[in-house]
Amino acid sequence: MRYQTERNIVATIDDVAKAAGVSTSTVSYVLSGKRPISAPTRARVERAIDKLGYRPHAGARALASARTNVIALMAPLRVGVNVPVIMQFVAGVVTRARDFDHDVLLLTQDDVSGLDRVTGGSMVDALVMMDIEADDPRVPLVAAAKQPTVLIGLPQDPEGLSCVDLDFEAAGRLAVRHLARTGHTDVALIGSPPEVLQRHTSYAERLMRGLRSQATSSGLTARVEACDSSPSGASAAVDTLLATAPDTTGIIVHNEAALPHVLSRLAERGIVVGADMSVIAVCPTDVALSQRIPMTSIDLPAEDIGKVAVDMVMARLEGDHPSETRLLSPVLTERESSAYGPAGALD
Template sequence: MPTIEDVARLAKVSTSTVSYALSGKRPISAATRRRVEQAVAELGYRPHAGARALASARSEVIGLMVPLRSGVDVSVIMQFVAGVVTRGREHGHDVLLLTQEDLVGLERATDGSMADALVLMDVEADDARVPILTRSRQPAVLIGLPRNASGLSCLDLDFEAAGRLAADHLAGLAHREVALLGAPPEVLERHTSYADRVTRGFREAAGAHGLTAHVLPCPSTPAGAREVVDELLASAPGVTGLFVHNERALPHVLTRLRELGRAVPGDVSVLALCPEDVALAQQVPMTAIDLPAATIGSLAVDMVMARLDGDQPAETRLLTPVLTDRGSTAPR
């Protein structure tokens, strides 16, 4: 492997000149720069990432912690990851993938200087990672709202507003009794922050509109989802509006309704909270509040990068939810 010294020799300049020519951190004459670039091309030179990290105290890597465990909505994650990687590259950064459970990995990445900055998905109310991050000096962005964000930046869809928006929408269509079919029980038990927030917003707005609101966790399995629908329809036969916040259960809920002869939106209005492509991939296109996962990923990178150079203070950003009507809801 050619080193910077080989390049310097070939270009007949010093190594520092090569470094400056490549980084642009000092003015270099056009002629010299050209010679350097030629030498680089000729040798196929690539800077050694470790050496660079050592000398500059910068790794040009973003650590990204994603939940690879079950029960999470895969397409949300994939889109999010894609957003992070793409935007990371635009900032000249690569992405180191860490798994949610791996606290040791987080410490390794944090203090072990593997990453300059961190983005963490799927934050829980009392997240074990928060203290580690507060202790470290690295910029971090949490996707979600922990109970105690103390100095950490957070970003997320405003799930509480999304819950309200859903209730508003159904109330606007004159529904009187509505239900939220939410995240699977295991996610709720972890108190993943978004699940709690959707519920709160939905309940609140439903109350304000004088709606009767039911809230049920909903397993992602076909059988589990079916059971929840049956249970709901049995215990609350007057429900005419459904708000489904569970990407994987959504198709099964729709299937069950159809099996029971309930037309959507004729008999029951169904509103989803999911990424656009999921809304479009159902048996019937879904009226849905978009979960802009890729956008959130990009924004997370922007936020964390901004904090890497300047030292902006911590900030919490909540994206305003947007509802797109695709015809799966109708007036009662």
């Protein structure tokens, strides 16, 4: 038996007002702080609130204030390549949203009609959308909505929406530059699965662009190999690479799921990563650390990106901040999977 005056009869703001001997609006102002309330009144109200266990009714509040304190997050939930990465995005978004006193409504990627539903029905104040493709059909939809939206990823045409992502082009350059400086002359990218490339997922293309431009300006040879995320796909990619470009001494892997299999295959072929071959991973730090050896990596700060996305969307919600695109600078951390190449130190 618990102390509860009446099961399922919940206190309303009027009950609180009555109990505190003030008007309804006063209670509301105590709660919102939008008008000054004297200390004694406030105290009485607050006492009444927790004596009654009062909780404002979210729907009523939304109706009256046109604010729901909920944001929508559209995430790809299909099992696939980058599940841990997705989880980190989600975690970042949810925890940061709480800092702004918002909750998160979860939409799945393929539920396109969900956008209309939550938007038109005023279920949410704002949206965050992950995994944006170059020519994403959802972009025009949310661009037409009244709620501000931020995209995680970079579409061809953002249509005035805010975007945030890792600067993959810079990451590509950074990885190649690092390999060049440490004496490598023949490098390769083992990248996303062919499907991802075909979808023109922009991050994959941006990484390749950066890699190629830096290879050119550093005078390196750079090869690119698509890579299915399965063990056999990874083996195949490694084998093809080593067959067509046997002089390769530096590999950049941008495929979390394939990474362990790539390393296994290299090991099977007697190639010692960190000595014969330098491998740089582009992935979250915890993934880099849970490989057979700690990987030199460019961090994909998924959780941070999620948080920044929320910051941006909240900024738009408050003031009249313009939309913007933020690309986070890549950071490379040396660990045990990379070493000097045939040309030795260059600095």
